[in-house]
Amino acid sequence: MLLWLAITELLQKFKMKSWPSSTNNSVRCSFQGLLQRAAMDTILAVTFGSDLNTLGAAGEDEGSRFAAAVDDASEFTLLCYVNPFWKAMRLLNVGPEAALRERVKVIDEFVYRRIRARSEELKAAAQPEGLVARKDMLSRFMEAASTTDGGPAGTAAAVDYKYLRDIVLSVVIAGKDTSVEALAWFFYMACKHPRVQERVYREVGEATRAGDDASVDEFARSLTDEALGKMHYLHAALTETLRLYPALPLNNKECFSDDVLPDGFSVGKGDVVFYVPYAMGRMEYLWGTDAEVFRPERWLDDDGEFQQESPFKFTAFQAGPRICLGKEFAYRQMKVLAAVLLRFFVFSQRNEEANVNYRATVTLLIEHGLHLKATPR
Template sequence: MASLCYCDILLVVLCFLCLLFWGTRPGIPWNWPLLGMLPSLLRKVRRIHDNCTNLLGQTGGTFLLKGPWFSNMDMLATADPANIHYIMSANFSNFPKGPRFLKIFDFLGDGIFNSDGDAWRNQRRFAQLQIGHHRFHRCLVKTSQDKVEKGLIPILEHVAKGGQVVDLQDVFQRFTFDTTCILVTGYDPCCLSSELPDVPFSKAMDEAEEAVFARHVVPQIIWKFQRWLGTGQEKKLSKACKTLDHVIAKYIAMKKDALSNGINLKEQEEGVDLLTSYLQEDEMMGGFKSNDKFLRDTILSFMIAGRDTTSSGLTWFVWLVSTHPDVEAKIREELKSVIPEEEESNKWRLFKAEEVGKLVYLHSALCESLRLYPPVPFQHKEPLQPDILPSGHPVHPKMKVMFSLYAMGRMKFIWGEDCLEFRPERWISDRGTIKHEPSYKFLSFNAGPRTCLGKEVAFTQMKTVAAAIIHNYHVQLVEGHIVHSESVQVAFIILTGRPRF
């Protein structure tokens, strides 16, 4: 009898293990008692984007991930454009950033990306006016062209002549860090130079972002306990915030001092940075001029938005083009087509803003790269009130709704059977113009009232850099180098591909 009981117990254990490791469908997380699906998610966190794509592909585009019972970590993952349109536009007021978002991104303070309601609307209105102003556009064009000519090109020339391997992700991050800092504060940290120096401001941003990513995965009670103890990623975040606060405070003080000494940047032909605009247009901001905390939060928010998104987009773009020689050839031909007839089309040159604005195929290739490798691969929201999404899934307050932009670019029901192909032509209309895709389908620049204010800034910088590299160089991926979607660190060899005259 005892042996029979042992056999029964063994059979139950074996059945449980079979369910645990195989489940009903491969790729579907096992829902553990008490722990929910967290162990399965942590086991797959290194390939989280590909695993999420596989999961959503098997479940019709939407799936409820159960968190531990004590954690309020239930999360509805979706790649359904109908759900995203509903959340981001149709019922926007019921899906603010929410208190959990504010806790995770608390180091950003009360800036535009953390704000909701009237505070967000006021900040967005003013930021939109300044970013859309011709003074800022002049600053954008000059900054981008100068940094390409005096910062990026010397580094590429150096590695090309020496036959060296270079991590372009690092180079592009330095480029966008410098340009974003100039556009936002008016000061150049000189991160992009031949010495490739360690810049404390940039390093602090890296460490802050790593801690924020950990907060998305680890239960709130755990990371808050780590913060209380001063250990782990929370210790790094605390140290990083001190560096960020110190550097930004220095920039604000320098700018106030410059303006008080009679420097009128409004009259400069080179344009005006955002910090200058915020300080000079104090009456439009309701007295924020003396509020250094607001300026700090605003500067940091714009720095985070401008640096990583553009550098990530450029890295994946160059990787895709380097592995698709047919696309590279078409971009080169298009670049030649905008060069004035009196110039030799094979001569080494940089491209002006009005020239890159005519490059339809280059623009479409950038869009296609952003579709497959969005710089921000996921977003999340929380409903204020119970609701039912168009997919039929109920949501309630304290439930996180996460949409995977990475998975959306790989869904056949969204982009067709060739969704995994890098095909820029899908973005070109029959008339030869850029084809508009709804923002809730192509979410790289957000959607609805929170559509990214810096979309044109990003495209201007990316096209300026891409045109300079593709026309003047040939980029090769290091043979045998493995690239993962979770990391955009890619090793390249830069070859001088154009004759010199």
């Protein structure tokens, strides 16, 4: 599971008390940064077969530079939508466009170096007594391309390196950001509303039937699909978080043909239509007068069971033919991680009066990170 490394590393660090400071048996952590690095380690292992350990590094390693370049490139790309002079800036290589070019260079060097190295490994594996072929995503794509095109494994003739770069970057960006950011916002809201933490704690205990003295491994084994399915309040709290803080705050679709929208507005073939899940989640027209209030109970019926809204109203996962294929997987990841952490720790902000803001990127990052204290239960 993509974020399981985040759980084990976080609990390991708490157990070893290896964070910079600890007072009153609580541990301070940069929560969003921890999740991002753990997710990056895991997704790079899945896509490239690389063990970079950015989680244990000081931030100046190759993996951390790559992750920072991806975040910055996302922000600079978004600026193209609001900066009418971006094409001129790109031509003159100044401002955000110059910075974007530098970040893309870092990303390309990182990715192409691994593609070339994997190509050499695949060539060696094809020889008698060669290397054992890897089973990461990049290797599988390269092997499939070689088989399809009939060329020697890993050769330039058989594999389009730019195509491979685009594929693996899509996987890295999707796996690195969306669930991590949703969880970061969830824990921020849980800190602002301590009752949510306590209710999740009670629900998780009832659903898993794990005793108070259960170890982390024992508790993890109790998180079956059946147990996760009983966690209606946790599911509601995560969904309420995504309503207010969707991972993709702005999205767009291109029209394949001329059409008329439900409100009578005409669109033509090739037109790009934007919709804004961040704004839709806060509209009183859709959610009532308390639209801006964090209230997980709005998703529960009288029996306390989760009730889904129309995906055309709750658009965090899109809707229709383009609905997110990873929706259920994302919920499962988030529920497992939230259940484990809230089962063993109580979280609070380092500065309980502080309000966080978002960073304007393609995805909804918390600006300057999320700084929490975790106290063992």
